[in-house]
Amino acid sequence: MKIYIIGAVASGKTTLAKTLSDRLDVPYYSLDNVVHLPDAQSPTGNTKRSVTEQAQLFAHILQQDRYIIEDIGRPQFTKGLHEVDHILFLDFPVYQLYKRVIFRWLKQRVGLEKSNYKPTLSMLLKMLKWTNTSPKTLIQPFLSKTITLRNRIDIQNYINTIKIK
DSSP: OEEEEEESTTSSHHHHHHHHHHHHTOOEEETHHHHEEEOTTSTTSEEEOOHHHHHHHHHHHHTSSSEEEEESOOGGGHHHHHHOSEEEEEOOOHHHHHHHHHHHHHHHHTTSSOOSSOOOHHHHHHHHHHTTOOOHHHHGGGGGGEEEEOSHHHHHHHHHHSOOO
């Protein structure tokens, strides 16, 4: 099984990927980690990998027999949309994403939640801006294999339909 979870910042992609990974015993990959490498010396807490390195890492993931990938819908990962069996599109209202971004940022600032970046005010503003970026147009050619999940109930119902391996 190959699944691509796609949605805006703070839509719950990683949480869903981890849940499905555990339930199905399938590895999951956050494409943020393909793009960025942790770097404590950097002002942002990470550095961007070269385009070549990103492409190599992504190609390696796609060669696997089974995987779950999650991303915001970066164009360089469009090939993944072609390769997967199912696309799970997390389509939450923007106001809800704003709340999630702010709450996550606060938890990261006080050390209650780990992050792959430094939770600066600048990063908070960027994330709030990114919540308005939807991958809807990117998934249009793949609607026949796309399942849209618009809230926690949709997600829980989807998880309940998954057979445990």
